[in-house]
Amino acid sequence: MTPTPEEKKRRVAAAALEFIVDDSVVGIGTGSTVNAFIDQLGPWANRIRGAVSSSTASTRRLEALGIRVFDLNDVDDLGIYIDGADEANPRLELIKGGGAALTREKIVAQSAARFVCIVDESKRVPVLGRFPLPVEVVPMAQRAVARRLAALTGGQVTLRDGVVTDNGNVILDVRGLSITAPRELECELNQVPGVVTVGLFAARPADVLLVGTDDGVLRVDRPLA
Ligand code: A5P
Numbered sequence: 046m047t048p049t050p051e052e053k054k055r056r057v058a059a060a061a062l063e064f065i066v067d068d069s070v071v072g073i074g075t076g077s078t079v080n081a082f083i084d085q086l087g088p089w090a091n092r093i094r095g096a097v098s099s100s101t102a103s104t105r106r107l108e109a110l111g112i113r114v115f116d117l118n119d120v121d122d123l124g125i126y127i128d129g130a131d132e133a134n135p136r137l138e139l140i141k142g143g144g145a146a147l148t149r150e151k152i153v154a155q156s157a158a159r160f161v162c163i164v165d166e167s168k169r170v171p172v173l174g175r176f177p178l179p180v181e182v183v184p185m186a187q188r189a190v191a192r193r194l195a196a197l198t199g200g201q202v203t204l205r206d207g208v209v210t211d212n213g214n215v216i217l218d219v220r221g222l223s224i225t226a227p228r229e230l231e232c233e234l235n236q237v238p239g240v241v242t243v244g245l246f247a248a249r250p251a252d253v254l255l256v257g258t259d260d261g262v263l264r265v266d267r268p269l270a
Contacts, residue, residue: 047259048257048259050165051081053165053257053258053259054077054078054081054163054165054257055081055085056257056261056262057078057081057163057164057165057255057256057257057262058078058079058081058082058084058085058163059085060163060255060262060264061082061127061161061163061255062082062085062086062089064125064127064159064161064253065089065092065093065125066124066125067092067093068092068093068094069093069094069122069124069125070093070094070095070096070097070115070120070122070123070124071093071095071096071097071124071125071126071127072096072097072099072123072125072126072127072128072153072154072156072157073096073097073098073099073103073107073126073127073128073153074099074100074103074126074127074128074129074146074150074153074154075099075100075102075103075128075129075144075146075149075150076128076129076143076144076146077129078129078163078164078165079103079127079128079129079163080103080106082127082163083103083106083107083110084106086107086110086112087110089112090110090111090112093112094113094115095112095113095114095115096112096113096114096115097114097115097116097117097120097123097153097156098114098149098153099128099146099149099150099152099153100144100146100149100150100211101211102144102146103146117152117153117156120156123153123156123157123158124157124158124159125157125158125159125160125161126153126154126156126157126159126160126161127161127162127163128141128150128153128154128160128161128162128163129141129162129163129164129168130162130164130168130246130251131143131168131176131244132168132169132170132173132174132175132176133162133164133168133169133170133251133254134169134170134171134172134173134227135171135268136247136250136267136268137162137250137251137252137253137254137265137267137268138173138227138228138245138246138247138250139162139173139245139246139247139250139251140173140174140176140178140179140224140244140245140246141179141244141246142178142179142180142181142216142242142244143176143179145179145181145205145208145210145211145216146210146211147179147181147242147243147244148181148210148211148212148214148241148242149211149212150246151242151246151249154246154249155249159252159253160249160250160251160252160253161251161252161253161255162251162253162254162255163255163257164254164255164256164257165256165257165258166256166257166258166263168256169254169256172223172224172225173222173224173227173245174221174222174223174224177203177218177219177220178198178200178218178219178220178222178224178243178244178245179205179216179217179218179244180194180216180217180218180219180234180240180242180243180244181210181212181214181215181216181240181241181242181244182214182215182216182217182239182240182241183214183239183241184213184214184215185239186238186239186240187204187215187217187239189238189239190217190237190238190239190240191204191217193237194217194219194234194237195219197233197234197237198219198222198230198234199221199222200219200220200221200222201219201220201221202217202218202219202220203217203218203220204216204217205217205218212241214241224245227245227247228245228247228248230243230245230247231243231245231246231247231248232248250267251267252266252267253265253266253267254266254267
């Protein structure tokens with residue numbers, strides 16, 4: 046029988062449990078796939094020291110299981126970061142931020158020795174950009190940044206209605222892109238004053254992609270440069 050989308054998320058999340066090391070602190074992302082991961086972390090609560098979380102939503106879910114959530118400033122050795130994505134290309138470069146948690150996600154991902162990304166097969170694309178690219182922006186710069194992003198990318202820029210990030214900022218979504226050079230675009234958009242974080246994870250891509258499919262979980266390792 047074909048597994049439901051929820052069952053595929055549960056399975057791919059279960060596969061990520063194998064990357065956890067006893068007595069370590071685990072970096073935890075945000076989103077429905079990560080929720081499926083957190084929901085299976087209960088038996089690990091006494092085996093790990095705790096977690097660093099990328100959002101208030103994940104923090105609440107972790108704490109409900111009795112898992113200690115550390116401030117990143119108090120952790121020197123973050124071995125692993127586990128998170129979902131909105132898109133992944135064959136180089137394991139990602140678009141993230143569909144859940145508006147991209148800034149903290151990028152900080153925690155950058156701090157971890159290894160980034161394991163958990164997705165379903167619908168997230169795999171040859172070229173990033175089908176999913177609107179999220180950009181977190183300081184509110185006073187919203188319109189200026191929107192104009193600049195449109196000019197730089199040629200995409201259609203819209204404000205994500207009613208969304209305020211955990212950092213008090215807004216999200217602009219850029220549609221209609223075909224991102225053939227993600228690292229370069231990430232670097233270019235990072236320079237726009239008012240941009241806090243670009244939802245491209247190319248300078249720090251995933252190291253391992255676990256993909257939930259109808260037939261089980263597929264593991265893809267990042268190709269060498
Ligand atoms: C959160 O801001 C995002 O980066 C999520 O990681 C991404 O949207 C994946 O979410 P789902 O697992 O819910 O698809």
